Amino acid sequence: MNKLPFHRRKDVRLALRYLVACLLVIIFVFPVYWLFIISFKTPDEIFAFPPVWYPESIQFSNYFVLFKDGDAKSVLNSLILASVSTFFAMIFGTIAAYSLVRFRTGGENLAVWIISQRMMPPVAIVFPVFLLYVFFGWVDTFFGLILLYTAFNLPYVIWMMRGYIEDIPLELEESALVDGCSRWEVLWKVVMPMARSGLFATAVFTFVFAWNEFLFALVLTRTEVTTYTVQVTHYFGGQSNFWAKIAAMSVLGTIPVFIAVATMQRYLVRGISMGAVKG
Amino acid sequence: MAAATALRANPDRNFRYWLLTPAIFLLLLVGLFPLFYSLIVSFMRIDMMDTDTSFAGLYNYANLFSDKRLWAALGHTLLITVIALPIELLLGLAMAYLFLEKMPGRQIFISLLVLPTIISPIVAGATWRLLFDNRFGPINQVLGWFAGYPVTALWTLNPKLVYPAIIFCEIWQWTPFMFLILLAALSNVDKSQTEAASIDGAGFFRTFRRIVLPAIWPVMAIAILIRGLDLVRIFDIIWALTAGGPGTMTETISVYTYSQGFKQFETSYTAAIAFLVIVILTVVVVWAIRRMGLAK
Numbered sequence: 066m067n068k069l070p071f072h073r074r075k076d077v078r079l080a081l082r083y084l085v086a087c088l089l090v091i092i093f094v095f096p097v098y099w100l101f102i103i104s105f106k107t108p109d110e111i112f113a114f115p116p117v118w119y120p121e122s123i124q125f126s127n128y129f130v131l132f133k134d135g136d137a138k139s140v141l142n143s144l145i146l147a148s149v150s151t152f153f154a155m156i157f158g159t160i161a162a163y164s165l166v167r168f169r170t171g172g173e174n175l176a177v178w179i180i181s182q183r184m185m186p187p188v189a190i191v192f193p194v195f196l197l198y199v200f201f202g203w204v205d206t207f208f209g210l211i212l213l214y215t216a217f218n219l220p221y222v223i224w225m226m227r228g229y230i231e232d233i234p235l236e237l238e239e240s241a242l243v244d245g246c247s248r249w250e251v252l253w254k255v256v257m258p259m260a261r262s263g264l265f266a267t268a269v270f271t272f273v274f275a276w277n278e279f280l281f282a283l284v285l286t287r288t289e290v291t292t293y294t295v296q297v298t299h300y301f302g303g304q305s306n307f308w309a310k311i312a313a314m315s316v317l318g319t320i321p322v323f324i325a326v327a328t329m330q331r332y333l334v335r336g337i338s339m340g341a342v343k344g
Numbered sequence: 345m346a347a348a349t350a351l352r353a354n355p356d357r358n359f360r361y362w363l364l365t366p367a368i369f370l371l372l373l374v375g376l377f378p379l380f381y382s383l384i385v386s387f388m389r390i391d392m393m394d395t396d397t398s399f400a401g402l403y404n405y406a407n408l409f410s411d412k413r414l415w416a417a418l419g420h421t422l423l424i425t426v427i428a429l430p431i432e433l434l435l436g437l438a439m440a441y442l443f444l445e446k447m448p449g450r451q452i453f454i455s456l457l458v459l460p461t462i463i464s465p466i467v468a469g470a471t472w473r474l475l476f477d478n479r480f481g482p483i484n485q486v487l488g489w490f491a492g493y494p495v496t497a498l499w500t501l502n503p504k505l506v507y508p509a510i511i512f513c514e515i516w517q518w519t520p521f522m523f524l525i526l527l528a529a530l531s532n533v534d535k536s537q538t539e540a541a542s543i544d545g546a547g548f549f550r551t552f553r554r555i556v557l558p559a560i561w562p563v564m565a566i567a568i569l570i571r572g573l574d575l576v577r578i579f580d581i582i583w584a585l586t587a588g589g590p591g592t593m594t595e596t597i598s599v600y601t602y603s604q605g606f607k608q609f610e611t612s613y614t615a616a617i618a619f620l621v622i623v624i625l626t627v628v629v630v631w632a633i634r635r636m637g638l639a640k
Contacts (some may be wrong), residue, residue, distance in 0.1 A: 073382075079447060082442060082445075082447060085442055085445075086442060086443070086453050089439065089442075089457060090453060090456050090457060091454075092516075093456070093457050093459065093460055093516065093520065093576065094457075096460070096468075096472065096475055096516065097459050097460070097463070097471070097480060098472065098473045099468070099470045099474065099475055100470075100474065103474060111480065112480055113480070113482065114479055115485050116480055116481065116482050116485050118482065126560075157366040157367045157443070158368065160363040160364075160366075160367075161363055161364045161366075161367035163363055164361075164363035164364045165364075167360075168360035170360045170363075170364055171364075172360070179367075179371065182371055182375045184573055184624070184625065184629060185379075185598075186537075186576070186577040186618075186621050186622070187374065187574070187577065187579075187598075187601060187623070188577060188579065188597070188598040188601045188618070189379075189382075189601070189618035189619070189621050189622050190374075190375070190378040190379060190382070191602070191605070192373060192382065192601075192605040192606075192611070192614050192615065192618070193378030193379070193381045193382040193385070193615070194378045195605075195606075196381070196611075197374075197377070197378060197381070204612060212370070212373075212374065213374055214372040216371060216374040216375065217368060217374070219371060219434065220365050220371070223367065224540050248359045249359075265515070273453060273462055276464070277463070277464035277465065277466070277467075278600070279464065279465065279466045279583070280579055280580070280598075284596075284606065294464050294467070294580075295468045297466055297467060297470055297584075298466065298470075298583070298584065301470075301584070308474060308480075311470050311474070312474065313533045315463075315467040315470055315471065316632075318464065318467060319463050319464070319467060319556060322462050322463065322464075323459075323462070326458075326462050327455075332457065339570060343463045
C-alpha cells in the first residue's frame with residue numbers, strides 16, 4: 066500500500082484544486098488586465114516590440130484626452146440611458162408580473178408571448194424600429210433609446226419577477242387588504258418590499274444589458290446620445306494609434322458595471338439560478 | 345355599506361389590467377409593431393433607389409434562395425454555434441465541479457472568473473483585437489516563447505485563424521456564465537443521493553449520468569437555450585474583431601442583415617431576411633424546447 070493517508074490525500078487534492086483555480090483565473094482575467102494596462106501605457110509602451118507587460122509608471126494622459134475631447138461624455142450618456150431605462154423597466158415589469166401572478170391575467174399564453182419577445186433576434190427588428198424612429202423624430206434622443214431599452218428589458222424583468230412574486234405569501238397581502246389598504250398600497254407597501262432582493266438582482270442584470278447594448282445604439286444614435294459602446298468602435302478605423310483611446314474608453318465604460326456587480330454581488334448568484342430554475 | 349363595497353370592488357376589477365397596460369403598450373410599440381411593419385414591407389420592393397410601395401408578392405422571398413452570401417452567413421453562424429456552445433458547456437461544467445466543494449477564498453475566485461461575462465461584448469471584442477495583434481499583442485509573443493521563434497500570426501486576417509480567434513473570444517466571455525449557472529444547479533443536487541451512489545461503488549461518470557444530470561437538466565437546458573439563442577444572433581464580437589472579414593468570411597446572419605439594411609439600404613429584402621431568420625429560430629427553439637423536455 067503506497068497510498069497516502071487519507072488526510073494527506075485530501076491536502077494534495079486541495080492543492081491541485083488551487084493550482085487549477087489559479088490557472089483559470091490567470092486565463093480569464095488576463096485579457097481584462099491587458100485592457101486596463103494598455104490604458105495606462107504611453108504610446109511608446111503600447112507600440113513596443115516585444116510587448117511590455119506592465120508600464121514603467123501609471124499615467125492617466127489617455128484618460129485626460131478623452132475628457133478634453135468630450136468623448137467621455139458617452140459614458141455619462143450610457144449611465145443616463147441604462148439607469149433611467151432600468152428604473153422604468155423595473156416598475157412596469159414588476160407590476161405586470163404581479164398582475165400575471167396574482168390575477169392570472171391572460172393565463173399562460175400571455176406569459177409565453179411576453180417571454181417569446183425576448184427570443185426575437187434584435188437584427189430582425191432593428192431596421193423597422195429605425196424607420197419608426199425616423200418617422201417620429203426619435204433618432205439620437207434620450208427619450209428614444211430609453212423607450213427602447215425599457216421595452217427590451219421588460220420580458221426579462223417580468224420573467225424574473227414572476228418567480229420572486231410567487232414566493233410572497235398571499236396571507237400578507239390579504240391582511241393588508243383587510244386593514245384597509247387599497248390594491249396599489251398593497252403593491253407598494255407589501256409586495257415591493259417583500260420582493261426586494263429579487264428587485265435588486267433583476268435590476269443589476271437589466272442595467273448591465275442596457276449598459277452593454279451595441280446594435281441599437283449604433284443604429285439609433287448620431288452625436289447627442291452616443292453610448293460608450295458606440296464610442297469605442299469610433300476608434301476602430303484601422304489607425305493603430307487609437308489603441309490608447311480604445312483601451313481607456315473601454316475601461317471607463319467597464320468600471321461602472323464592475324461597481325454595480327460588486328455592490329450587488331450577494332443578490333446575483335441567486336438571481337441567475339432563480340431565473341434559470343423558474344424559467 | 346354594500347354600496348361602499350361595490351365601489352371598492354369596481355376599481356379592483358380593472359386593477360389587473362392597469363398593471364399590465366404600460367408593459368403591453370411598450371412591447372407592442374417596439375416589438376410587435378416593427379415586426380408587423382416589416383412583414384408588409386417584405387412583400388414590397390423598397391430599396392435605396394426605388395420607393396415603390398406596390399406589392400411584389402414573394403419576389404424578395406424567392407431571391408433568398410439564390411442568395412449565396414445569405415446561406416454562407418447562415419453557415420458561419422451555425423459553425424460558430426456548434427463549436428462554441430459545447431465547449432462553453434463542458435468547460436463551464438468542469439469549472440463548476442472544481443468550485444463545488446468549499447475551499448478558502450472560493451468566493452474571490454468566483455468573482456474574478458465572472459469578470460468577462462459582465463463586460464460589454466463590444467469591449468470584449470476590442471480587447472481580443474488588441475491581444476491578437478500580430479506585432480504588439482501578447483498572444484503571438486507567448487506563442488513565440490513556446491515555438492522558439494517569433495510568431496507573426498495575423499489572427500483577424502488569416503482565413504485559417506479568424507474562426508479560432510472569434511471562438512476563443514466567445515468562449516472566454518461566456519464560459520463563466522455557464523459556470524455560474526451550473527455551479528448554482530450543482531449546489532442544489534441532493535448530496536445524500538450522490539454519496540449513496542458512491543458508497544454503492546458507482547464511478548464518477550455513472551453517478552453523474554444517473555443522478556446529477558437528471559437533477560441539473562432543467563437548469564442546464566435553459567442555459568443551453570439562452571446561450572444558443574445568443575450565439576445565433578452573434579454580432580458585437582464579430583463587429584469588433586473582424587467586422588465580418590476578411591471579405592465576407594466571418595459574416596454571420598446578423599452582420600449580413602445589418603449590412604443589407606444599413607449599407608445597401610435594401611429595405612424590403614432586409615425585411616425578408618429578417619423573417620427567414622425569425623422562422624428558422626422559431627422552428628429551432630420549438631424543436632429544442634420539445635426535445636429537451638422543457639415544455640409543460
